[in-house]
Amino acid sequence: MTDTRSAASAAPDIPAGRSRKVRGRPLLYTSYAQDMALLDTRAKRVSTLVLVVLAFGLSVLLQDRSLEVLAGAYVLAIGAIGLNIVTGYAGQVSLGHAFFVAIGAYTAAALSGPVDGENLGYGIAELWIWLPAAGLVAAAAGVLVAPLATRLRGLYLAVVTLGLVFLGEHIFKEWQELTGGPGVGREAAVPQLFGVRLDQDGPLGTKEQLLYTLMLALLIVFAVAARNLARSRIGRAFAAIRDRDIAAAVIGVPLTRYKVLAFGISSFYAGCAGGLLYTISGYVEPGSFNLLLSVQFIAMVLIGGVATVSGAIAGALFISLLQPVTRSLPALVPFISGDTTQTPNVFQVETVLYGLLIVLFLIFEPRGLFGLWIRVRNYWKSWPFSY
Amino acid sequence: MKGLLESVIRGLGNGSVYALLALGFVIIYKATRVISFAQPALMLAGGVAVSYLAAVTGFYPAVLLSALLIAGVALVVERVAIRPMVGRPVFVVAIITLGIDVVVRVVVNGFIGRDVRQVGDPWGFTQVSLGPLVVQSRWLAMMLVTAVLVALLFAFFRYTRYGLAMRAAAFDQEIALAQGVSVGAVFALSWGLAGFLAAIAGMFVGTGQGIEQMTWVIALKALPAIIVGGLDSLGGAVVGGLVVGVVESLFQSYQGEFAPWLGQNFAVVSPYVVMLIVLLVRPYGLFGTREVERV
Secondary structure, eight states: OHHHHHHHHHSTTSOSSSTTOOTTOTTOOOSHHHHHOSSOSHHHHHHHHHHHHHHHHHHHHSOHHHHHHHHHHHHHHHHHHHHIIIIIISOOOOSOHHHHHHHHHHHHHHHHSOTTSSSOOOOOOBHHHHHHHHHHHHHHHHHHHHHHHHHOOHHHHHHHHHHHHHHHHHHHHHOHHHHOOTTTOEEOOOOEETTEETTSOBTTBOHHHHHHHHHHHHHHHHHHHHHHHHTSHHHHHHHHHHHOHHHHHHTTOOHHHHHHHHHHHHHHHHHHHHHHHTTTTTEEOGGGSSHHHHHHHHHHHHHHOTTOHHHHHHHHHHHHHHHHHHHTHHHHSTTSBSSTTSSSBHHHHHHHHHHHHHHHHHHHOTTHHHHHHHHHHHHHHHTTSOO | OHHHHHHHHHHHHHHHHHHHHHHHHHHHHHHHSOOOTTHHHHHHHHHHHHHHHHHHHOHHHHHHHHHHHHHHHHHHHIIIIIGGGTTSOHHHHHHHHHHHHHHHHHHHHHHHTTSOBOOOOSOTTOEEEETTEEEEHHHHHHHHHHHHHHHHHHHHHHHSHHHHHHHHHHHOHHHHHHTTOOHHHHHHHHHHHHHHHHHHHHHHHHTTTOBOGGGGGGGGGHHHHHHHHOTTOHHHHHHHHHHHHHHHHHHHHHHHHHOGGGOTTHHHHHHHHHHHHHHHHOTTTTTOOOOOOOO
């Protein structure tokens, strides 16, 4: 890490690295590297390890149905982290995330689809080829859109990215050779890793177990990458642009370059999420990349916590688990019906919950689930004092 | 030529509905600096309210009643969800309105049910001839009502105390407060006006084809309209609405013939293309004020 060296040379009496942590003083930082460390306290190291082990352990503990829901949640979390990079860290509001997710989904589907199938396909089923490709094509689209975005600010940008979703929806509905057309759809990307099909039951486990493990591993990779990005030079530039772009330009942050970069990276995440998302159901329909998907991503970021990676993951889990929870409501609450023709039905309850949760979180806890966690943590940290 | 003029008139008719919606967006934007994504829900609610009330009171009283009713709903929404957010980042408030939109729409959808609801308008698909042109009478009604409402609205802003207060608050909230303007009342009034206009627009959207659950999407066409016109220009909203309407109508008539490669129903997304082109040339729309930033 270059930061370590520069910090050490600036203050030669303080040795670099985390070796000089003072015993019993976990919050005393003696170097910049310590201050910026990903897991700076023992408690964080232990709890993260426990969480990761537990998450992998769930693949044998839970039933296949729950694993499928969780695998979907992990993929959505990758997309939410991507939106958080452009909206949370760099402060550029994007309602167009669904568009980039769609580009990723179709790139992946086209690359891995059968050559002589009904739709466009190139027969490259290896995950490690089509996943980066899906991300890169989406990132290229993001970079193409970004010049428009760098000219616009705030709500103008929000409306323009919203327009992108509508244009994208139109293109994907019309380009039937690629997408199969509305209502028909096509088969999604084939997750195959070194010759092993992960969407079929095999000697390594059931389909759901394999996909769950894959998504979890990828989520960890993407999340760590995002955390590292946020604490790098690029992340600091993003934060400066978010807080006040003119001030950022004055201190020497090239605005256009970093805004383009933010859109590119965010779209890369969206594209990867798109490629992975539909491997679970095995089927993509062009109508699914609508405004609602974008709003769901926004909801994940806002409910989870703006500009935090763990918040985005928590938000994605929260939104994804909302659906199975509401689906089980008719058994518990008698006046809610599971039938779509009745009036208080589960789908309506679910949609209302999205809306209400966004409103309530923004009014009462703008930092989202992450903020709730910070409150709880600080309460116990300073107990018995109030602060 | 005849076909061209007819499709322009259709465009102006639909465009004046977009103009009503766009005016609502702009009024709220000028007062609170927020784009209210709740407008589609209010529009839908307006149309549905007319469809229920028309059977009881007759069509014209029903329009007025439901416009007032939706204005009331908008006031409640503003008081409950928007007023507590004064001073918070505009993006946060915009997302809150998005949440409100989702909630209100689900409630309204409960009233719509699975069928198409007719609003009970006297126009339907009836046609009248203007010289050599044959046009639907509802387009003329849309244009006429919008013209009257826009004239009333501009007169309200120009000549009344409350209009002056709203202009003052839009110009500078703190100075307006210092002069004794109740900025809270201005917020409420702007939401009320936007709700009123949205309800009228909802009624017009429902003429002829009726109202169904997906009708709310039409209100989103007012977004390109306000961006084309400039977010903070009332005149721009009207112009933007008409431009969007005419462009959409022309694409509807001629795109299948001249540019079939754009795909079916390109007319539906054509407003967004116009928006992108205008923004490439003028980032603040045709009539919007350029934001001046002090460092």
